[in-house]
Amino acid sequence: MRIAGENMLHLNSGGVTLNETEASLFSEVARVVRDEIDLLEVSSRCRVNPTTLRKILEERPVSPPTEKKIRAGLGLTPPPGGILSLPSRVDQLCxxxxxxxxxxTLAAVGRTxxxxxxxxxxxxxxxxQIGLFEYPACPPSGPSREKILEDYKNFLSLNAVAGVNRLSMAALRRLCQSHRITREELEQIRNERRRIACIDLYLSIVQEMGHHPTTTELSTSKSGRSLRWQIGRGWGSIEAFRSALRIPSPLNKDLSGAARKM
Known part of the structure; x- marks a missing residue:
């Protein structure tokens, strides 16, 4: 009776360990795979998926046929008959x-x-992503970075920017990626536009009332309540808003006037 095959796992006091054959395969793979580029190169040479090599690097077992393919790909054993050498994935990407x-253009490459x-x-x-080259190498066709940002300032909507430039949303997203336009940058533009709109609304209320309104006065009208909400969103509080724009507090002004009358 055969007790243990060549590729079986052995038990010891510490648990399950790989046998010498599998440990040797691990060391051979670990010797040549140092980064993502190596992983693609070796997996292509061995005609296995990169995930299979990851299993070996994690010291997990693979099937005997897979092990034979990997050993042949690494040049440790002769390749099986009828197996032709194919360009590696790295070569294909390059x-x-x-x-x-x-x-x-991408379309021209695709046709080729x-x-x-x-x-x-x-x-x-x-x-x-794996560091082979920097794509896109050619400047992207379409509106410039400045044009996209300027349009976004006007519309505050990527859908509107795509429409005015006659682009699909997918094409606009690729352009944003190419121009390194980040979500944080767009959010900053939105916040700035909201602040400007808020200040404009405040100035119109001041012009209508003839003086800087108190918090109580702002609460008496729909536009004033809307303004207070916008101020809270943009500055945190009405006090911070007044401080940022150097607006004198109407309450302090009223108190000083009352003190002079006493």
Whole structure:
């Protein structure tokens, strides 16, 4: 009776450990895989998914046929008959990038290699993420960064920006990514526009009343209540709003006037 096969796990006092064969495979993979680029390169050479190599690096077992493929790919054993050498994933990504630089558009690259425009873009983004190259290499076609931000200041809506520039939302998002326009930057523009609108409303109320209104006076009208809510959102409090704009407190003014009369 065969008690233990060559690829079985062994138990010891510390629990489950890999046998010598699997430990050797781990050391061989760990020796050549140092980053994401190596992971793609080696997985392509061994004709396995990158997740399989991750399993080995986590010291998890793989099937004997998979181990044979990996050993052959690493040059530790002769490759099985009939297996042709294919370009690695890294080489494929670099070739896509070369074609993109040469042809200038994702659609042209897609027609050349038989992929959709979106798939080409995804692969170029993947190559950028692992540090192979910097995509996009060519300036993106469409409105400039300044034009997008200026339109956003006017409309405060990406849908409106896309419409006025005759772009789809997907195209506008890609442009924002290319121009490094962040959500934080757009939020800052929104906040600034809200503050300007709030100040304009306050000045119109001052003009209508003939003086800076007290908090109580603001509460007596719909526009005043709306203004108080906007002030709280933009400045935190009416006191902070008055301080930022150097508006004298109507309450202090009334008190000083009353004191002079006494």
């Amino acid at each position: 070739e896509l990038y070369r074609l993109y630089q040469e042809k200038g 290699v038989g992929l959709s425009r979106e798939r080409v873009r995804q692969l170029l983004v993947r190559g950028t």
